[in-house]
Amino acid sequence: MSNDPDWKAPEGSWASSAARRRNMQAIRSRDTKPERLVRRLVHAHGLRYRVAARPLPGLRRTADIVFRPAKVAVFIDGCYWHGCPDHYVSPRTNPAYWSDKVARNVARDRDTDQQLRDAGWLVLRFWEHMPAEETAAEIVRLVSERRKGKSDEGPLT
Template sequence: MRLNRSRDTRPELALRRAVFARGLRYRVAYEPLKGVRRSADIAFTKVKVAVFLDGCFWRGCPTHYTTPKANAEFWAKKVKGNQARDRETDALFADAGWVVIRVWEHEDVMETVDRIIETVTERRALMANSY
């Protein structure tokens, strides 16, 4: 399992390239919460938008996930734990004023980029009006 990357995966690189090409700048593997070891795959720090790109296998995608036959009980427990941690992460980020965008690795990159741009633009407008 050491060979499984936690960052810079193909889907993540494709998403980052597409976001960059559309003119947005971001931080990678950013940990915005002090004392909490959770990092966003892509973070827009000024507007507090965090993007998490979830792998279908590791996060239990409802469309693509199937429990492996070998060691099925372990993997089912592992994926359930990942999903629970993701819900906790979403809540922690929301409590700190962040907007969380969760993306499955199989989702269309350009549709995802459009959703990210829309969220970042809305947050910029909201934050500009709050000053």
């Protein structure tokens, strides 16, 4: 994309203008403020994890926080991009495209959850608006429980 003021979005593009395109490209897909805060709190409880990792090698999707030995995948979902029932508001510009995009994201989330569960993973999803302290406490509790359950089966790897 050039800085040309006469720039126009390609036919079928999601960008309604050059400014909108720059704005949308600046939105982070990882290391968001809610993710960083939750990770810091979980780390302070002594848990170690992978960040933005694929829980399953053959699944081309990443979880925000992955506890591989315990088989726990954590997602901190953004209210807009994942269709939060409390906070999602359809945009005024190009609402059909964006609402369809969010619906596809939600469908992909459900498919990801099912594939991970089928492989024996515990899937944890939290909204970005949830208090980080509560989210972190729940993650610590569930990962710890899962690890204790595995300790009866032998050492963790």
